Amino acid sequence: MIMSNKAASSRTSVHIAHQLKKLSLFSELSDSTISHFAEKASLYQRDKGTLLFLQEEEIQWFYVIIGGWVKIFRENSDSSEAVLDIVSHGFVLGVDSIADYDFYTYSAELIDETHYIKLPASLLKYYLEKDHLMARNLLAYLSQQNRRKNREIEHLNLQNASQRIGCFLLRHCSSSNKDTITTLRLPYDKSSIAARLGMQPETFSRAFARLKQQVDINMNGSIASIPDKAALENYVCASCSSGLNRQ
Amino acid sequence: MIMSNKAASSRTSVHIAHQLKKLSLFSELSDSTISHFAEKASLYQRDKGTLLFLQEEEIQWFYVIIGGWVKIFRENSDSSEAVLDIVSHGFVLGVDSIADYDFYTYSAELIDETHYIKLPASLLKYYLEKDHLMARNLLAYLSQQNRRKNREIEHLNLQNASQRIGCFLLRHCSSSNKDTITTLRLPYDKSSIAARLGMQPETFSRAFARLKQQVDINMNGSIASIPDKAALENYVCASCSSGLNRQ
DNA sequence: CGTTGACTTGAGTCTATTCAAATCCTGTGG
DNA sequence: CCACAGGATTTGAATAGACTCAAGTCAACG
Numbered sequence: 228m229i230m231s232n233k234a235a236s237s238r239t240s241v242h243i244a245h246q247l248k249k250l251s252l253f254s255e256l257s258d259s260t261i262s263h264f265a266e267k268a269s270l271y272q273r274d275k276g277t278l279l280f281l282q283e284e285e286i287q288w289f290y291v292i293i294g295g296w297v298k299i300f301r302e303n304s305d306s307s308e309a310v311l312d313i314v315s316h317g318f319v320l321g322v323d324s325i326a327d328y329d330f331y332t333y334s335a336e337l338i339d340e341t342h343y344i345k346l347p348a349s350l351l352k353y354y355l356e357k358d359h360l361m362a363r364n365l366l367a368y369l370s371q372q373n374r375r376k377n378r379e380i381e382h383l384n385l386q387n388a389s390q391r392i393g394c395f396l397l398r399h400c401s402s403s404n405k406d407t408i409t410t411l412r413l414p415y416d417k418s419s420i421a422a423r424l425g426m427q428p429e430t431f432s433r434a435f436a437r438l439k440q441q442v443d444i445n446m447n448g449s450i451a452s453i454p455d456k457a458a459l460e461n462y463v464c465a466s467c468s469s470g471l472n473r474q
Numbered sequence: 475m476i477m478s479n480k481a482a483s484s485r486t487s488v489h490i491a492h493q494l495k496k497l498s499l500f501s502e503l504s505d506s507t508i509s510h511f512a513e514k515a516s517l518y519q520r521d522k523g524t525l526l527f528l529q530e531e532e533i534q535w536f537y538v539i540i541g542g543w544v545k546i547f548r549e550n551s552d553s554s555e556a557v558l559d560i561v562s563h564g565f566v567l568g569v570d571s572i573a574d575y576d577f578y579t580y581s582a583e584l585i586d587e588t589h590y591i592k593l594p595a596s597l598l599k600y601y602l603e604k605d606h607l608m609a610r611n612l613l614a615y616l617s618q619q620n621r622r623k624n625r626e627i628e629h630l631n632l633q634n635a636s637q638r639i640g641c642f643l644l645r646h647c648s649s650s651n652k653d654t655i656t657t658l659r660l661p662y663d664k665s666s667i668a669a670r671l672g673m674q675p676e677t678f679s680r681a682f683a684r685l686k687q688q689v690d691i692n693m694n695g696s697i698a699s700i701p702d703k704a705a706l707e708n709y710v711c712a713s714c715s716s717g718l719n720r721q
Numbered sequence: 722c723g724t725t726g727a728c729t730t731g732a733g734t735c736t737a738t739t740c741a742a743a744t745c746c747t748g749t750g751g
Numbered sequence: 752c753c754a755c756a757g758g759a760t761t762t763g764a765a766t767a768g769a770c771t772c773a774a775g776t777c778a779a780c781g
Contacts, residue, residue, distance in 0.1 A: 282715070301624070301628055301715035302715055303632070303714055303715040304712070304714075307632060308715075309627070309628035309631050309632050309715060310631075311624050311627055311628065323617055323620050323621070324617050324621070325617075326610065326613035326614050326617050327613065327614035327617050327618065328617065328621075332621050332624065333624065355610075355613075356606070359603070359606065359609070362606070362609045362610070362613065363573065363602075363609070365613060366573035366574065366602075366609065366612060366613055366616065367573050367574035369613065369616035369617060369620060370570055370571050370572075370573050370574050370575065370616060371574065372620055373570050373616060373619055373620055373623065374570070374571070374575075374579050376620065376623035376624070376626075376627065377548070377558050377579065377580065377623070379623075379627055380556070380558055380623065380626055380627060380630065381548055381556035381558065383627065383630045383631070383672065384556050384557075384630070384672040385550070385554060385556050387768080387769095388768080388769075415727095416727080417727080417728075418727080418728085425630065425631040426769075426770090427769075427770060427771080428727090428728075428729095429728090429729080429730085429769090429770075429771085429772095430768090430769055430770070431728095432728060432729055432730085433729085433730085433769090434769095436729085467550055468529070468548035468549055468550040468555075468556060634736080634737095635736080635737075663759080664759080664760075665759075665760085673737070673738090674737075674738060674739080675759085675760070675761090676737090676738075676739085676740095676760085676761075676762085677736090677737055677738070678760095679760060679761055679762085680737090680761085680762085681737090683761085695746095
């Protein structure tokens with residue numbers, strides 16, 4: 228990232244600080260702490276295919292996703308990979324093992340043009356020791372991740388392919404007004420959603436077709452619009468232990 | 475828990491302190507902190523079927539499992555339940571949401587006669603604020619749980635029924651000497667293992683039979699013995715991204 | 722206008738599920 | 752100590768869902 232001059236750099240830093248403040252990981256931190264992070268951070272926009280980091284690499288940076296889509300995955304000895312998650316704006320990547328392990332335990336790759344902030348892990352570690360609030364925020368973040376994964380395990384066990392697709396859609400709808408039509412930009416590459424949901428691309432295609440038959444969903448390129456979100460929730464959560472808004 | 479006199483209570487407390495010290499959650503904490511926990515804790519031994527807590531209840535206690543087996547699960551609107559995990563000695567239950575949510579996000583039930591310590595959540599919360607080490611230990615614990623669940627999701631996606639059973643066995647073998655025969659007491663009720671692994675009891679039975687054909691495993695009541703652990707690892711981890719001893 | 726890559730559709734196969742029946746265990750009462 | 756009831760586990764047969772491989776469609780792009 229090349230800055231033309233100090234002023235530009237400062238403008239970027241203010242912009243980054245603004246983005247960081249939105250995150251629960253940085254909530255209630257002092258302005259000086261946040262600007263400290265913002266000063267050491269850089270803003271990126273990169274294309275599909277860019278690797279953020281690989282499993283087993285030493286943790287040097289962590290990432291905040293502003294927009295776009297990132298695939299979190301693990302590769303194994305034979306060629307296949309397991310997609311653990313596909314995440315978008317507001318997600319923080321690479322902090323899961325920062326407290327006790329020092330190495331990334333998964334790989335992360337952009338599957339769309341993505342806008343993100345890159346921050347030094349050492350700074351987070353520093354504040355983790357120094358600032359009790361930082362530790363508490365990370366605790367809350369990890370707790371939330373745990374619950375997210377519990378839900379994931381439950382769904383893999385109990386939901387069928389169509390329901391899992393519907394659930395994925397719902398999770399990525401910004402919780403907008405119930406009465407308006409919800410629209411949502413999906414990752415360009417649908418086969419990675421399939422992998423994320425633990426199914427083959429063909430199964431995804433067929434199951435999505437079935438889902439569209441059951442509840443009203445319109446696809447327009449990679450834009451999905453859902454006229455009746457409640458109907459989708461109803462279809463999806465027939466076998467969920469937690470309603471959509473529960474933890 | 476009725477104590478006959480102060481001396482007995484004190485002996486119990488020393489015993490509990492000894493157990494707590496083994497856990498990473500309490501590692502490096504001062505002796506006085508640990509005895510503070512131990513004083514407020516009680517030791518229990520209860521039968522199969524005992525409920526430790528239910529999802530949505532307010533978190534009042536957390537639990538350390540000394541021996542036996544506990545089922546962690548979530549129930550949903552229709553009758554079915556999702557078993558998130560089945561855990562035994564050394565596991566800490568009920569702290570996942572202590573930092574940010576105040577309610578249990580899963581239920582826990584003994585599926586065997588089980589030996590455990592019950593501790594007040596408020597004390598953990600108190601030290602979480604006061605003692606930086608406690609926060610760091612819980613961070614490490616949650617990080618580890620996250621990795622455990624990532625592995626779980628990967629396995630649900632990539633492994634077949636037999637491999638998942640083998641993996642469950644391996645995970646619960648104490649990492650003893652490679653050359654000796656490994657033995658392992660399984661929960662009395664096999665159908666909860668089946669549920670834990672996301673399959674029906676019938677599938678469990680058939681898949682286990684297949685596993686026993688492939689690698690040498692002897693069952694004797696609920697005691698499994700594995701003469702050649704390496705062979706089992708080899709069978710199971712053909713499609714794992716992480717070797718057994720990785721994080 | 723043809724090529725390329727992504728997605729869909731089709732047909733056959735495989736794995737796990739379901740329902741039903743048989744068998745094995747275990748704890749209990751005689 | 753043994754027989755027995757009841758539950759858990761196993762086995763069998765039919766079915767359903769997802770997978771694989773192959774072929775077809777579609778749209779974007781040069």
